[in-house]
Amino acid sequence: MPKYMLIMRGTDETNAAMMASIDEAMATTRRFIEEMIKAGVLLAAEGLDDPGRGVVVTFGDEAPVVTDGPYGETKELFGGYFLLDVASKQEAVEWATRIPAVTGSKIEVRRVAGDDERPPDVAGSVEERAGSESTGRI
Numbered sequence: 001m002p003k004y005m006l007i008m009r010g011t012d013e014t015n016a017a018m019m020a021s022i023d024e025a026m027a028t029t030r031r032f033i034e035e036m037i038k039a040g041v042l043l044a045a046e047g048l049d050d051p052g053r054g055v056v057v058t059f060g061d062e063a064p065v066v067t068d069g070p071y072g073e074t075k076e077l078f079g080g081y082f083l084l085d086v087a088s089k090q091e092a093v094e095w096a097t098r099i100p101a102v103t104g105s106k107i108e109v110r111r112v113a114g115d116d117e118r119p120p121d122v123a124g125s126v127e128e129r130a131g132s133e134s135t136g137r138i
Contacts, residue, residue, distance in 0.1 A: 003083060003084065003111070003112035004084050004092035004109055004110065005109075005110050006081060006092065006095065006108070006109055007108040007110060008047075008082075009078060009107070010076065010077060017102045032100055033045055041084045041086050043083040043084060045080070046081060047080035051069045052069045054069040055067060089109070093109055
């Protein structure tokens with residue numbers, strides 16, 4: 001079955017609205033996660049820390065530039081995700097419409113590419129790297 005990532009995207013305003021009732025939001029989200037577990041579709045779920053505690057690494061012609069958050073002109077921020085193993089895009093969209101989100105938030109639904117869709121040299125290098133990491137050699 002294909003995997004889909006439901007990406008939670010918010011703005012400063014939607015994040016503030018969620019934080020205003022964080023206990024209720026967390027309880028509602030826990031119930032939603034339990035529904036996905038019972039349905040057997042949830043593979044992973046993570047929320048991200050405050051963007052002000054992050055950094056951005058910008059690549060250009062010179063050496064990469066590291067800038068502390070917050071991100072200034074960013075209109076939407078990636079706040080977390082649910083990774084689902086479902087039968088179809090439609091099923092992923094159905095789950096996305098049920099996410100307990102505040103008004104103004106967005107959920108992006110993206111299919112995760114399968115192993116057979118990656119170029120062979122990329123898939124091999126990932127496997128080789130994983131083996132090297134387990135031995136402490138990268």
